Amino acid sequence: MIVNLIGPIASGKTTFAKWFVGKFNEWTHIAIDEVREHTARMLKYHSSSSAIEDYVWHAALPNLLEDTNKYFVLESTGVLWRLRELFENLDHDVYTVKLVANTETCKKRALTRPQETRSEPYNIDDTQGIELEEFLHTRAPGNVTIKTDNIDKDQLMRAYEEAARYIRRAQICFDLCREEHIIGNNQLPEGDRT
Numbered sequence: 001m002i003v004n005l006i007g008p009i010a011s012g013k014t015t016f017a018k019w020f021v022g023k024f025n026e027w028t029h030i031a032i033d034e035v036r037e038h039t040a041r042m043l044k045y046h047s048s049s050s051a052i053e054d055y056v057w058h059a060a061l062p063n064l065l066e067d068t069n070k071y072f073v074l075e076s077t078g079v080l081w082r083l084r085e086l087f088e089n090l091d092h093d094v095y096t097v098k099l100v101a102n103t104e105t106c107k108k109r110a111l112t113r114p115q116e117t118r119s120e121p122y123n124i125d126d127t128q129g130i131e132l133e134e135f136l137h138t139r140a141p142g143n144v145t146i147k148t149d150n151i152d153k154d155q156l157m158r159a160y161e162e163a164a165r166y167i168r169r170a171q172i173c174f175d176l177c178r179e180e181h182i183i184g185n186n187q188l189p190e191g192d193r194t
Contacts, residue, residue, distance in 0.1 A: 001174045002065065002092045003027075003167055004083065005075045007099030010109035012148040013075045016099060019160055020073055020167070031075040035060050057082050065090055069178075071171065095170050097163055098142030105149035143170075 003020075005013040014031065021029040039056050065072055068091050076083060087094050101109075144166050146159045 001070075001171060002072045002074050002087075002090075002094045004087075004094055004096045005073065005099065006096060006142065007148075008101065008103075008106050010106040010113070011099040011101045012146070013099050016097070016146065016160060016163070017073045017075045020164060023164065024071075024168070027071045027073050029073045029075065030061075030064055032056070032061075033075075035064070057086060061086055062089060065092065068092060093170070093174050095167065096142045096144075097167070098145045100145055100147050101149035 005017055007013050017029045017031065021027045035056050036052065039052050039060055043052060043055065061074075065074070065086075072092075144163045146163055148156065148159075151159070
């Protein structure tokens with residue numbers, strides 16, 4: 001089962017993912033930016049950024065997500081065509097949590113990050129890039145939406161808890177369906193029940 005986190009840069013995807021995985025330790029957090037950085041180091045920057053992206057989406061992520069018995073929180077970019085292609089080739093239930101914040105909030109957050117923690121190859125220091133991502137993500141479908149700007153910490157925690165309840169309900173349904181499938185395949189033949 002995959003919970004896919006989408007939203008503009010600095011909308012709070014990493015913060016939510018770390019909070020959720022810290023609270024529910026059976027989940028594994030996979031951040032697309034970390035996969036990109038690892039891939040770039042592995043390929044020793046001899047490849048173009050497009051070659052790195054292709055490797056990330058066609059090899060690295062599918063390998064990380066191949067275990068259908070695990071629970072993953074995937075912090076992705078929300079690039080719909082890449083996600084659609086990735087998820088079509090995996091045998092997972094996918095739920096999307098969309099984190100939304102306005103352009104000014106995202107820009108302030110992004111610019112307060114230390115330079116070395118800004119993800120490559122997508123260093124976004126300009127409002128135009130964040131506005132584009134905000135535009136794309138406000139139109140992307142999501143099962144749950146968390147608004148992360150103009151709210152205090154208590155309101156944010158309530159929004160996190162509400163999203164977590166939704167995810168946990170989906171997890172229970174996922175587990176029940178998986179158990180029914182396993183039990184259904186391992187039933188004794190009709191004549192052997194004693």
